[in-house]
Amino acid sequence: MRPADFHSGSRSETGPSIAPRRRLAMLAALLPLLLTCGCLSVGPDFSPPDPLLPPTSFFGKPEPAISTVGSLPPGGPTKSNSAQIDPEWWAAFRDPILTSLASRVVGANLDVQSASVRLAESRFQRGVTASAAFPSVNFSPSYQRELLSQNGILSLASGFTGAPIKVPPISIYQVGFDASWEIDIWGHVRRQIEAAEAEVESSEYQRRDTLVATLAELARDYIELRGAQTQIAIANANLVSSNDILRLTRTRAEKGLTTGLDVENAAAQVESVRAQLPTLENQESSYINALSLLLDEPPGSLRSELARAKPIPPTPPRAPLGVPSELARRRPDIRRAEAELHAATANIGVAVADFYPSVKFNGSVGFNALDLKNLWKGSSLQYQLGPSISLPIFEGGRLKSTLELREAQQQEAYIAYHKTVLQAWHEVVNALVAYRTEQERRASLKAQVDHSRQALMLSRSRYNNGVGDFITVLDAERTVLQAELQHAQSATAVSTDFVQLYKALGGGWELTYPNEDATSVAAAIPLR
Template sequence: MNLGQPSRRADRPKRALLGALALASMLAAAGCSVGPDFMSPDPHLPQASFFGPPSSATETGLPPGGPTRSNFAQVDPRWWDKFNDRALSTLADKAARVNLDVRTASIRLAESRFQRGVTASALFPTINASPSYQREQYSENGVLSLASGFTGQPIHVPPVSVYQVGFDASWEIDLWGHVRRQVEAAEAEVESSEYQRRDALVATLAEVARDYVELRGVQTQIAIANANLASSNDILQLTRTRAEKGLTTGLDVENAAAQVESVRAQLPSLENQESAYINALSLLLDEPPGSLKAELAKAKPIPPTPPRAPVGLPSELARRRPDIRRAEAELHAATANIGVAVADFYPSVKFNGSAGFNALDLKNLWKGSSLQYQLGPSITLPIFEGGRLKSTLDLGEAQQQEAYIAYHKTVLQAWHEVVNALVAYRTEQERRARLKAQVEHSRQALSLSRSRYNNGVGDFLNVLDAQRTVLQAELQHAQSATAVSTDFVQLYKALGGGWELAFPAEDAASVASAAQ
């Protein structure tokens, strides 16, 4: 079939379409975006001290024993490495890759990016092709029977084939920024999802470190209980020997035996806690219960905290905490949605067009004489909507106010969390030092009471009391050492550390593939 050269007549719709597109492009370029433009809010955080602005150059504004200005160094993104514990660092790195909450947040980020693409598609024209073929037989008893009444002769029309190839296009010109504000809001939602993912990572890394420290703390308490159990057994054996020689009574033997069982009774609870923490770490790493037992069951010391804990500048907290940045992105989206609502008050201009070829014979389908088209703009002007437009605008403004309050609360809560963590970290270190001194005095008291008892000048109850005091002091010291390390974890979680380098920005495809 020879299509031949397109006729000049066939060029007319093409020229008209190109002219319409050029006009539409100029209108779109000249358009504006109505509604308020977003500006990042001031978080109103102090510049030099989390405890308030200092009144002079020599005053830090921090409580006694608190962090000094030297602590305002940059927060280390890999703060868990400061524990100098290879096992903890390995667990943290693996959790960043496989944790289920982080992977779910990655999928949600990909979803928000795909949704942004759906929204942005409204900026471009839609073009659809509609080829068709139809074989049609007209009924002689239908409309044709009316014509046969005039002629007196039956009219018979043979079946006909209709060939048609057509295209239709539609493009709404974004004169007032209706779609651009929608895209702006969608991009802000992408940011929100990105920081939600980073917030999930911060929380996961903190939970891994906290559970690991708690595990080592429980294992330390198990070791203390076993050491005291051995000491209690020694005292029991000594008491039995003295009783056999008539140097003491059976009452002392029974009291010593009761002390042994009292110490032994603490072990099952501690072992249960050890198993629970191992399983908690297994869940964070997407592993079945007990899968990390071989790796973590061997006791290790409680990871010590570093001598200095850099906390960064307070004014940088709003850029470092992912939950604050997420709240800011939500405020941005709410602000852009006001522009969407304002644009609904203005008329919309839409270009519609269709062009195609229609013929009863396939060989004539592509001829210029088979061309048919429609082309022209349409304008829609809202006149009466029953208050819908105004209510939508009022709703958007109320949602913006709500988003700002949420942002302000998030910043204020973050500030409180940092201050509370700093105070808890400092005071627990002081408590640990006092408990360490108590342990030393208690051990000395136990040694003296045993010596006096062995020499027959001391009461056996004094030995038992001293032994109980030693056990209690050692357990409290281990718990305080654990609390110091967990407070360090809480401090860095409050500071928002742990995602700057551990979780680089990725495109939607890599996020989706990584989450699978």
């Protein structure tokens, strides 16, 4: 029901001219009708939106999975594997150190811990909101010593008697209970609880999304570390080769078979290769520290565990993509956006309920006496019981503006949901393209490395036999170094693209934070 459809009735029927007895009779007749409508919740009901994801075959046909050797499968492109997404996808690298780090990051990472605290906060907030559905009861004992002023109300009585009236100080003892309960006829409180539960869901999905991002960042940093160590090994191997060429050139110069120019060029090449090492070692240290930060460790604390060089973790032949239509349920950010849309929709119901009358039961029961020994006597009993109805008549446009604000917020939440789904779709497709094209690039770079090494071997042989010049040897050596470094970088990129693909698919949270429905999430025991 829209607020514009609600009519409060004619003022002539409920105005001050109606006798109090008649108003009480009307209220008594109206209350049963209102109470029987207690299950009514005004405002729109939430239904999950259609994410409008592509058909099942979309992810598979345009961007086929590529084998790890970097070439297309025999017979051309094939459809991607639609197997279930592995919740422990990092195990596909078959690297025990990476697996160990991933198991530790869940409990150690500070971002994940902060997300867990925010989830606990949302659950506490839900409890605060839900308390409005229950009566509020207060115990209110009191003691008061009171002296009436002779120049106050007593002076009026003294005007009739002609003599001043003196009242000694009195003590008032009182003990009792005050209770208040607003009947949630229009679903005002129920809509608030619904919005609070949706916020709990949003916090739960935010924690899962934080875990997915943290695991992906951990895997990327670890792979980049192994890539930097591989490049250090390549530079050291080329440094050995350059020193061999320098010694050979010096020997030939001593025998008069070459000039000092070749010796200086060879020495320059040695220093050029050696200059690569500090930058690569700095990268190695940075990635170790980045991994330490993810695990809540001080800088350098993981050096003993990670300093020993290991190969770049290879990717499996295929990356299962699952069913694209399930992407909206796997990715926590999409589910979080849906929960926020749910909360915005429920808040519209809260705003609509403000246009309707509220019914509240108030009461107080207690004992009142001027003497403590008489406090618990039946004659000291006093109570007040009765319902009250409050109907908004003029609010200066506050209620209407609040409703329009909530409707605009719902539209904004839907746009955010649609953008999140669309962005997820783009991320998956982009990750597939990057994964495929980088494998093709890696295959070409591997072939370049093989040809460059053969060219270096031939140029050195010709130079040793005196039929080739030294410049050709230096050029071949530089080409080998650059080709090997680029191949290592590409191998690193293939593995990090594989990580990005799984991040885009939203995998990695299922075992740590299993899927929970809204009720179980809201009722879960808060974290301590």
